[in-house]
Amino acid sequence: MAKKTLLKPSEMTEVLERSRETIDLLVSMLDMAPKYEVLCQRFDLSYSAVIGQTIDNAVSKVIQDFLPKLHQYQLHYQEYGVNILHSSKQSLVVYFAVKKLVQVLEKVYTERDKPLQLYEYSTWFQNTVIFWLQTFKDECDNRVLKALEMDPKTTVMDSSVNFSTSSVDVLCCFSQIIKEWNDIDYGIMECCLIGVTKVTEIICDGARLYTDNIQTHLQREIFHNNNGTQSFAIKDKICISLNNIERVRQYLHTLPELLQWQFIINKIAAQTGDSGSNKDQIYKSLQRHIKIANSDIQQRIKILVGNVADKLSLQMEKSMACLLEKAGDMNVDPLMEYLDINLESLYKQLMESLYDRVVAELWNSILKTIIGKMKSGAMPEYYKHLDEHLSTLESYFGEENLGLPDAEVKQYHYHNIKNCITLNSLTSLDLIGRYYENMATNVHTPMVGYGQIFIKMGCAKQPNGNVTLSVKVVKANELRLDKCDVCSPYVVISLCPESTFPGSKAIRTEVKSKNNNPLFNEVFKFQDVSANTLTDKGGVLSITVFNQKLLSDQTIGEIFMPMSCATEIPSVRTVEVCPCITFSLKRQVDDQECYQILKQRSKWDKIAKTFIGKRQVYIM
Numbered sequence: 001m002a003k004k005t006l007l008k009p010s011e012m013t014e015v016l017e018r019s020r021e022t023i024d025l026l027v028s029m030l031d032m033a034p035k036y037e038v039l040c041q042r043f044d045l046s047y048s049a050v051i052g053q054t055i056d057n058a059v060s061k062v063i064q065d066f067l068p069k070l071h072q073y074q075l076h077y078q079e080y081g082v083n084i085l086h087s088s089k090q091s092l093v094v095y096f097a098v099k100k101l102v103q104v105l106e107k108v109y110t111e112r113d114k115p116l117q118l119y120e121y122s123t124w125f126q127n128t129v130i131f132w133l134q135t136f137k138d139e140c141d142n143r144v145l146k147a148l149e150m151d152p153k154t155t156v157m158d159s160s161v162n163f164s165t166s167s168v169d170v171l172c173c174f175s176q177i178i179k180e181w182n183d184i185d186y187g188i189m190e191c192c193l194i195g196v197t198k199v200t201e202i203i204c205d206g207a208r209l210y211t212d213n214i215q216t217h218l219q220r221e222i223f224h225n226n227n228g229t230q231s232f233a234i235k236d237k238i239c240i241s242l243n244n245i246e247r248v249r250q251y252l253h254t255l256p257e258l259l260q261w262q263f264i265i266n267k268i269a270a271q272t273g274d275s276g277s278n279k280d281q282i283y284k285s286l287q288r289h290i291k292i293a294n295s296d297i298q299q300r301i302k303i304l305v306g307n308v309a310d311k312l313s314l315q316m317e318k319s320m321a322c323l324l325e326k327a328g329d330m331n332v333d334p335l336m337e338y339l340d341i342n343l344e345s346l347y348k349q350l351m352e353s354l355y356d357r358v359v360a361e362l363w364n365s366i367l368k369t370i371i372g373k374m375k376s377g378a379m380p381e382y383y384k385h386l387d388e389h390l391s392t393l394e395s396y397f398g399e400e401n402l403g404l405p406d407a408e409v410k411q412y413h414y415h416n417i418k419n420c421i422t423l424n425s426l427t428s429l430d431l432i433g434r435y436y437e438n439m440a441t442n443v444h445t446p447m448v449g450y451g452q453i454f455i456k457m458g459c460a461k462q463p464n465g466n467v468t469l470s471v472k473v474v475k476a477n478e479l480r481l482d483k484c485d486v487c488s489p490y491v492v493i494s495l496c497p498e499s500t501f502p503g504s505k506a507i508r509t510e511v512k513s514k515n516n517n518p519l520f521n522e523v524f525k526f527q528d529v530s531a532n533t534l535t536d537k538g539g540v541l542s543i544t545v546f547n548q549k550l551l552s553d554q555t556i557g558e559i560f561m562p563m564s565c566a567t568e569i570p571s572v573r574t575v576e577v578c579p580c581i582t583f584s585l586k587r588q589v590d591d592q593e594c595y596q597i598l599k600q601r602s603k604w605d606k607i608a609k610t611f612i613g614k615r616q617v618y619i620m
Contacts, residue, residue, distance in 0.1 A: 052109035122187035167244035204293035239349035309361035367413035377600025433538025435594035450557035451479035557585025
């Protein structure tokens, strides 16, 4: 078998050019068909049939003989971009010429029972399509980089929103690729779907390439060069660059319509008889390319917007530092004046969607600064003033002013700060009440078991309006201490806090020597307890189990019962009629917020110092 001869680049160019010229000439001849048809009918001849079949035989043979050589050429030179680019462009010109020839033949050729070979021309170019798409990819990347290279620094392309010429050039490049692909109008639907998928990828990759280069440039030239020692001002370059990226990102969402996804999918479904589930799967698969690219670009926008907010925050921190150091003596005016100046510049130059993101990031930065620099353990007045400042800033950033939605204003950091300010604004007595309330409502089973205790609690009304609180310590089960197999337990009962139950004293049971499952069955009464304490959330019954030791007794565990757990009993009955409630013993740690605040206050507050001194005995 004779060895195939590989065409040289110059020969390939000549063949492709000659083919195109020949086909164009044939199209011109077919345009004259109506005139010649009248003449040929006198001799009982069909000009369109004769010329159509003649052209079909000649062109079909030439094209089908040549395309394998083109494919061999492109495979051989596939590592050489220039060769592939040149041959792909010229072969695409030939394809369009053949397509136009077929369109003319369909108008003049009337022999429907003898279809022309040229009608199948799409199948002949299947191998070439791959290289067309590769050319689209290479040209797209090159044009994106060229647009960035040639981009003037402050060119304004829109009177209301600032864009530079690079975004215009990039979008024109994307539009041209889409137009060329749509003009190809490839007849084999399965191949057409592959092509549409590839074009979608090409444009998504081009958008990412554009975004990555802008991000790299801004971070190198603007953000990293400003180390915080000098004042940071909003520059046109930043706004224009962010607008460019956002504009290109938004273009991605037009691809389904521009590339006629639904039309192609419906065509394939009609050919295969698909009922609809496969159609949805194909559409989702195409949509995934846009979704991923959009997410990548959004992430880069978030980083750049974060860079802007961070730089502005460096200047804001100076005002914030004074505000947080002396909340009662300072106001937020200097901070808001700085924000007004910079946000006005951003509002005028940034697209609305980007402006909203910057505002959200600035608010987030302010909240983080408050968290990082807010005093701990200060007097309640400090936190009350700080709450006023936070409310002013909240109103400034809110929907009626800067337009930040309420859900974004009152986000995670905001709620943390508000909770911290609310607790720190309380008096020490209120904090102690809140502490016991939290202890009593924390009914979760502990990770480590120290045993269970069984309690009955009831209350009987007294003639003076107060109540008698009766408590029965029934028993304890499976008591456990670290490094101690057997313990000698006893129970201490008290009403807390002392401010709610003034004069109340703790009561204790007998010691049950060397018994991890002691049976107590002891009843205790607290006389003249205010009835209001039964509904006071901060009032609790404290029950602590100790292990008696020679030198110092050890805490086994404790529980806190809300006073509301007391069952009302008639004066003629006893606590025995009350239900027995089982509690898992716990050992407290010092991570409770109220406890931490009181511990910080203990340096200057006597009430807090006394409370912490007593509670430390029970803390692990």
